Amino acid sequence: MKINFSKALALKTETIVFLIAADKALSSQAQAWNTKSGGFLARVLKTHGKFSGAHGQVLVRTLPDGAGAVNAVFLGIGTPEKLTTRSIEILGGKLLGALEGAGIAAASVFLEGDCGAFAPPDVATHLAAGAKLQDYRFDRYKKNSSASRGKSSVPETRVQKISFVLEKSAVAEKMWSGLDIATDGTLYVRDLVNEPPNRLYPDSFARRVQGDLTPLGVEVTIYDEKKLKTMGHAAHLAVGMGSDHPPRLVVLQWNGAGKATQKAGKGPIVFVGKGLTFDAGGLNLKPTGGIEDMKLDMAGAATVAGLFMALARRKARVNAIGILGMAENMISGHSYRPSDIIDTLSGKTVEVGNTDAEGRLVLADCLTYAQKKFSPRAMIDLATLTGAMMVALGNEYCGTFVNDDALWSQMDEAGRESGEKIWRMPLDEAWRKEDEGTISDLVNIGAGRPNAGACTAAGFLEHFIEDGTVWAHMDIAGVSWVKSARPNLSKGGTGYGVRLLDRLVAAHFEGR
Ligand code: BES
Ligand code: MN
Ligand code: ZN
Secondary structure, three states: OEEEEEOOOOOOOOEEEEEEEOOOOOOHHHHHHHHHOOOHHHHHHHHOOOOOOOOOOEEEEEOOOOOOOOEEEEEEEEOHHHOOHHHHHHHHHHHHHHHHHOOOOEEEEEOOOOOOOOOHHHHHHHHHHHHHHHHOOOOOOOOOOOOOOOOOOOOOOOOOEEEEEOOOHHHHHHHHHHHHHHHHHHHHHHHHHHOOOOOOOHHHHHHHHHHHHHHHOOEEEEEOHHHHHHHOOHHHHHHHOOOOOOOEEEEEEEEOOHHHHHHOOOOOEEEEEEEEEEEOOOOOOOOOOOOOOHHHHHHHHHHHHHHHHHHHHOOOOOEEEEEEEEEEEOOOOOOOOOOOEEEOOOOOEEEOOOOOOOHHHHHHHHHHHHHHHHOOOEEEEEEOOOHHHHHHHOOOOEEEEEOOHHHHHHHHHHHHHHOOOEEEEOOOHHHHHHOEOOOOOEEOOOOOOOOOHHHHHHHHHHOOOOOOOOEEEEEOOOOOEEOOOEOOEOOEEOOOOHHHHHHHHHHHOOOO
């Protein structure tokens, strides 16, 4: 799908789109078209029974002959003051869906009119992002469906082009170049998450990321199980022991800020991602109903990869490190067991209370490695860590645990500006205590389980955070995946986090 921005309508435009607020007022552009069409637009708005300009309503009408275009589309935006980045994206998705439904392959959107706090370039770019997210499908394995053999009676229309008409088209174009790249990063994450676990396992995941990111200038290093053993990543290795696909650690380096920043004593920003390509639960096997979606358990690592794709493509002036902890949690005679006491890279020992609480074990070694090797300016981990996080916040908000108020306020702001919702969760000594062991230093499940499961998991990770490390833990269990389609999301991976973190880096970590 092509997106463009221009000051004037292209000559052969057939479909024009107007944003209509709840007061149904016509913008100056719409008024001009209303006159050209002999009052048609005003008449439709006045006489249509259902269209009220409510947020997300779409009405498609054929224009009378001689009006200068073929179709007029009204896109309801509701109350302008209530618009948010997210709600504008949803409008972009609704528009795309309506165009598809009407068999319209190209349209031009007029942007004059009241959009509350959002200027036309903001509205245009977020509508474009929403349309692009809505347009995504994961169909690489639909090779023999009737549709792809051309037998389907109604061929599906895909929208080929959306043009946005606005005075400040150059501003919009510049904004879009960044957001377009971040949106591509989001879709790349969806592709990785949707990939089935027989095809995407630690080694193939690592090589895929290497193949995709190396050409963009990201330095990618893959550590295999033998190397991890000599490096002392015992907890990470323990989790992967039951699988025929051994663990991998992938380190991404993007040196966009150059050596000067490093010399000034400023470490990189580090992103750590949980990359369980499949989480069967191990000997604490997950039941039917819980196991089917567990290819999603690498979404944290995928999101870090998608973020680096975006940073590299837009040549972000930042030094960033990505650490992807990959493993498969399976059952076999080699599996680690409940009651095993395992070592970690940090030196702390952990009793395995439950083999299904594997993510925190992999992360423990990754977090230690990140701090020892890179002295991060800030460290953010992303993990589909707990079902408890889904119980708390569902698919809507990402629960985030942060040990630094300044970092939290930056993330909060990035959440609002990117449209990816985020909510702060508490870290507390009480939960760290719940993870202490009796015959080992730590246990990998909280004593008060299942209460506060997301919080005791965060508390477990906190045992591996060194004094002075600025750290955030994003439990993306709920937001990285949806079981059925929603606005702008197809069933499966969502790609949550790339746009938020790209924004965070751009606003607060670049060029400093
Ligand atoms: N990967 C799961 C968490 C998860 C569940 C993510 C559902 C997405 C959807 C994680 O490894 C896990 O199994 N956590 C356990 C921890 C428990 C054993 C303490 C959980 O949440 O049940
Ligand atoms: Mn698990
Ligand atoms: Zn898991």
